[in-house]
Amino acid sequence: MTSAPKDIREEDLVAYVDDALPPDRRKQVEAYLNDTPEAARRVEADMAIARDLRHAFAGLVADHPMATLPVAERRRHMPLAWVASVAMALMIGGTAGWVLRPDTAPQPMSGLVAEAFAAHRTFVVEVAHPVEVGAENKGHLATWLTNRLDRPFAIPDLRVVGLSLVGGRLLPSPTEPAAQLMYEDGNGQRLTLYLRRGSEGDPSFRFAETATEQAFYWSDTEFAYALTGALPRARLLEIAHLLQAQFEDPGAPT
């Protein structure tokens, strides 16, 4: 390159690694790196470190799912009044304050939702084998789904809304393997989360219902999710928000 890159500073080299430079400046830095092997080596080392860090943290999250000790043991100080305040938050939250306002108008059922409803109906009624891997083997379940879904997978924790994990299973879907996680409240009411690869990248919540169940579904850059249950819509939506917040988007820019 002929354009003599001038005045390349520490900030430029740092921002280059993070791909945070405007295109013009980026070109200048690239020219500079071409002419300066020492700087190029440094940038390469920084990029390798960033890549390894992402890899290491993905490994941490996938292989250390939330500890599975019973609520009472881990959350000694959680007052009962708290449950009431959560209930309040659920009620109010259902009607106000959403940035991602759900579209609650009935929509034609997408493939994902049809699959999720079918899986839900099949397994929530099961007494003997509702799940393939139970909550007692949560770590194994997380590792297994990480491998089969090919994404870092930590089992979402919904204890804060009074739901405990029953377990999960792998399911066939028309495209790639799908997973179903099942949760249960104190009354034995069951909820399922169905997820698989393939998405429209639409993070807003959409609603679907049948005669007996409701579902909220959404997606991120790589995965689509459907939360199904026979619960009041506001509560179901609150749980969907909680799930969305806990799922790391596997395709988010890093």
Added chain:
Amino acid sequence: MKRYAITLTRDVHTADDLVQDCMERALRKWTLRRAGVPLRAWLFTMMRNLHVDGWRQAKRRQTESLETMTSPPAIPPTQENHVELNRLLARVMSLPDDQRVALILVSVEGFTYREAAQTLGVPEGTILSRVSRARAALRGATAETAPRLRSVT
């Protein structure tokens, strides 16, 4: 969230509790959330505040030494390159808090400098210089402990 909790606490179990606390607080404060603040920045700010509060309390009480409760994050031997990656993790965890948190937000969580600045309540330039110092430290350490990491893609 879990990744950020580990970054803050440097302890796997404390991180679990922190995520849990943060979810509880998030639910209570949900309605107070201002429109336009990205969800992740909001949650991360909240988590850091909770962490700082908890740390201050622990320091005031002086009941338990934080050191004795530490179960440092490590990835299991089933994972490829676990020795090298764990060495890297250990080095990151030994960075000063400011540098570590800025680096992880930017490098691992994919925050822009602006989002990271917003989340931590400091100017963008500060984020940049913290990331710069963190990288310099890691780079130096990596060079010392050759052989270098194999590239993991």
